[in-house]
Every structure is written in structure tokens, then in C-alpha cells.
Amino acid sequence: MQNLWIKAESQNNNKEQLLFKLINQKYTRRTNVNSELQRILKSQFGITGISTHSLRHSYGTRCVESGMAPVVVQRLMGHTDITVTLNTYTSVFDKFKEAELDKVNKYYLNENLISTSENLLLNNEKDLI
Secondary structure (H helix, E strand, C coil), X not given: CHHHCXXXXXXXXXXXXXXXXXXXXXXXXXXXXXXXXXXXXXXXHCCCCCCHHHHHHHHHHHHHHXXXXXXXXXXXXXXXXXXXXXXXXXXXXXXXXXXXXXXXXXXXXXXXXXXXXXXXXXXXXXXXX
């Protein structure tokens, strides 16, 4: 979550490199931001259990679901290593496995790289995965 808070390195009064400023121009902690977000969501919409972290994770999930390349998701989320992204969103990536296997099968058939009978074998093997 640390990369969500944009670094304000040039601010002398912002040693913790926080993002949000209050009306008095002082930076505030993410716990204060979460408390205010939760207060507004509950009072205005009756929604509970949402935090800036859950919003961040939802955004990352939607990026993956949209078909965005994992390396782009990694960079948007500020993960220093692609394995963090892949491990965090493993269940979402797994949902795309069938569709991606179907793409490969169609490619093989369209390019006459395999016959229809070989395709049946591939589909049966897919069930074993």
C-alpha cells in the first residue's frame, strides 16, 4: 500500500511522505483518510467495510479482468516485482486460463497446425488441467 501514497519528497513537513492534506495544509495519516471514507460511505450510502486498501485492490482486480497486461498492472499498482502482482491477483488470472487455452486451440485450427481430431485431444487434456 505504500506506493498508493504518492511521495512528496520535496515537502519538509512531510517526512512520512503522505499524500493527503487537510484544510490546514498539514498532511494526514491514511488511518484518518480511511476513517473519513468509512464515515461518509456509511452515513451517505449505508455501505460498510470499505477502505482505501479495498478500493486499491478492486482497481487492480478490474485492471486484470479487463485484460490488461500483468506488467502494466504491476507498474500501476507500484509493485517492484511482477511476482507480487501475479501472486496478489492469482485467482483473477486463473479465471482467464480457459479463454486463453481456447485462443491457442483456435489459432492452431485456423493455421492448420493441428487437425480436428488432435483438437479433441487438446480439449480432453484441458479438462485434466
